[in-house]
Amino acid sequence: MFHKYFSDLVEESIMICTEEETQPLKPGEQSLNDKLMEFIRKQPDIQVRILMYEPLELDVLKQKITEAEIKCSMEKLKEFLDDKCITFTMKNMRKSPRKKRRSPKKRKATENSPKKRKATENSPTKSSPVKGQGRGRKKLNPS
Numbered sequence: 001m002f003h004k005y006f007s008d009l010v011e012e013s014i015m016i017c018t019e020e021e022t023q024p025l026k027p028g029e030q031s032l033n034d035k036l037m038e039f040i041r042k043q044p045d046i047q048v049r050i051l052m053y054e055p056l057e058l059d060v061l062k063q064k065i066t067e068a069e070i071k072c073s074m075e076k077l078k079e080f081l082d083d084k085c086i087t088f089t090m091k092n093m094r095k096s097p098r099k100k101r102r103s104p105k106k107r108k109a110t111e112n113s114p115k116k117r118k119a120t121e122n123s124p125t126k127s128s129p130v131k132g133q134g135r136g137r138k139k140l141n142p143s
Helices: 001-006 032-041 044-051 056-066 073-081 104-111 114-122
Strands: none
Touching: 032 044, 032 056, 032 073, 056 073
């Protein structure tokens, strides 16, 4: 009974090709994958790191590839490394360093510091209204 309902469905396949893959290569020209594989084979230090499952620093690798005059976008490089199951890290590529969060105790300590207290004593706050500016109902004098 299961096959009865699904036999009428048309199978859809999607094949995603980039422009680079659809254009035929000229004689003697290598694909980007072949160029990157050859580059890695010529670099024993990179080979050892790959075999030891040590993550490669992506920005350093990209720089070496660019110096070897191989045109490769960062996205293509990440795809290549993922396809080959080569571990990499992007820790040096963070745009801004993480901000350190203060613990609640430290925040309270800085709020109660002498400098903070002087500034708050001179300025009116909700909890300590300025003289003449009462809150709530006015008290009637029985006199």
